[in-house]
Amino acid sequence: MADVYPSGSSPDNPERWFEYVAVIACRGNGPDAPDRVNCQFAISYCDTFQPGSSGPYSYIHRRVADDSGPLGTWEPLGPTCFRTDVPARSGESAPELTEAMILEQFHRTDFALPTMSIEPPDGRTLVNLPVFYELVWPDEGYEPGEIDTTDIIGFEVRIRPTLDSATYHFGDGTSAGPTTSLGGPHPNGDITHEYANAATVDPHITVVYGGEVSVDGGAWSTIPGTATIDGPLNPLEVLTSRNRLYDD
Structure with missing residues (x-):
């Protein structure tokens, strides 16, 4: 043609x-x-x-x-x-959707920010008390499994984020991960930490997103790249518990 x-x-x-x-x-x-x-x-x-x-x-x-x-x-x-x-016109080759175009669009995806849920709640805990952390996806942005559909040079491109890994930063210089665990609440969550000293810390989660792509309704394939997204800080006050003895 x-x-x-x-x-x-x-x-x-x-x-x-x-x-x-x-x-x-x-x-x-x-x-x-x-x-x-x-x-x-x-x-x-x-x-x-x-x-x-x-x-x-x-x-x-x-x-x-x-x-x-x-x-x-x-x-x-x-x-x-x-x-x-199918070419766009006489004398021109058909437009080619390249891997670089897909990768660029992947990095433009409005990824969901990984939000941290902490127990005990209310931004306070005690020294040497196990703290439970959970990764929670907000309503905003595209979380793993959701599909972002766009058009690139006439091709319908669907991008589906995947969770490559999550790292839980506890705010005291220590962390857990990379892992694919979403953690969980007390008592069964598998991401926990005990703070040794009283302090105010800012734990947060860093997620590495992978992705899959489907072009014009075709089969899904892996995108050759990742995107690293930091979640918001969660101020946490670590307090010292003191026992007092009283004479009868």
Whole structure:
């Protein structure tokens, strides 16, 4: 298609050219909004009848254009399961979604900040008393397992964060991790710490996010990179407990 020109034009004399678009075969899509909707039919059709294709099942349209803009309406050409191979116009190769583009978008993800829940509550504990820590995901941002969907050069890109590791910083120079444990409350949480001295400390959690990516409804694959996110500080006052003896 990249080598095809309207009558009277050629690669040496490209006064006019064809513009192409691959419209995903789902109700609600059209040449001016080719990938607004993705549906199971378009995905499963190519998986079944064209395994190994980029998918999803789409219809190719083209129209004539020149430097002034479009010169006609879109006309259908036929179906394809190789949507990513459709060029934008005559004389141009199909746009290529690169690993670098995906990795850049991954680092732009609005990751959820790892929030720390502490027991005993209320920002106070005692010296030599076990403190229990738990990683809690806030409503804001994308936590592991949630999906951030975006468009990159016409491709629907879905990014799903994963938890690579979490490190629990206790604020006194010690830490636990990296680990995949989310900790937990008393008495069964497995992330605990005892403070040896009275002090005011600022424990927090650092999370390393991995990620998976799906392009145009395709299979999930691992993103070759990670993102390190620090959670907010949690002021904690460590107090000394003193026993007093009284005469009867």
